[in-house]
Amino acid sequence: MTKLLHATIIASVIVMSVFSTNAFAQPDFKQINGDEIQNNPVAQDILAKIELSKKQFLQEKEIENKRKVQQKLIDQQRITAQESLRQEIQIMEKTYEEFTPRNAFAKYVSNLNATNHEIFWDQFDYIQAKIIIARDARDSVIAQGGTFSDAMKQYVKFAKMPKVEMQNIVRELNIKHNLAQKDIQSHFDVNGKLPRFENDIESPCYGCAAKISKVKTDSGQSVPITRTVIEPKPALITNLKDSLSELQKQFLESRNIIEQKKILFEMNGIVKQIQNLK
Secondary structure (H helix, E strand, O other): OHHHHHHHHHHHHHHHHHOOOOHHHOOOOOOOOOHHHHOOHHHHHHHHHHHHHHHHHHHHHHHHHHHHHHHHHHHHHHHHHHHHHHHHHHHHHHHOHHHOHHHHHHHHHOOOOHHHHHHHHHHHHHHHHHHHHHHHHHHHHHHOOOOHHHHHHHHHHHHOOOHHHHHHHHHHHHHHOOOOOHHHHOOOOOOOOOOOOOOHHHOOOOOOOOOOEEEOOOOOOEEEOOOOOOOOOOHHHHHHHHHHHHHHHHHHHOOOHHHHHHHHHHHHHHHHHHHHHO
């Protein structure tokens, strides 16, 4: 304390000497201690300021220590709450395990013919992948400070499935699992319908490799079929649907969410073009 006092007094004298006309004429300083300090107003003032600084420092230190203790308590409470939430979620997941989307769908599929299971799971995986991407897009908007409305718009953008897209993926999956023939499926229009004929006798036999006859119900007379030439669908729509099919295959095969998101962008663009041409 004495050394600190000496240094402080010297510093004060130097500062005061700047404003004194005789500053350079008094190069020596007088050291005071003991009783001289008690009788020196300047020294007393400096000591008072030192004590005040010490008191303020200790008060700030105490406040900082209290803040750290409170923050530590808050952090501990947060950890406890998160652990409690994790345990509650685990209990809930265990309780409602059979009602999760995959398990509920598995229960439904188990009641179907085993030969058809794979096509149903492909459909499920296709929709589930779209939902995962939609949730990721929704949460990304919220994390960046976006509104709930904007977040849901992003969700719908990726989760929606227009009729054209749904028909196309069902067609491709039926072909993939040998439940439909590609050449026959190609006759369906963008609405999923075959060309209509006023006279059923004149309608073509899709997939027939040989000439066959139809029977008139009103006469029981067999009438040979005149093979009808089906006008090809517009090349642009056909090409767009082929492109959509290829993208849907890539989407199902991919396990990369970023790549799937990019594919969805392209798919949505093609679906919109098809809809505009209908």
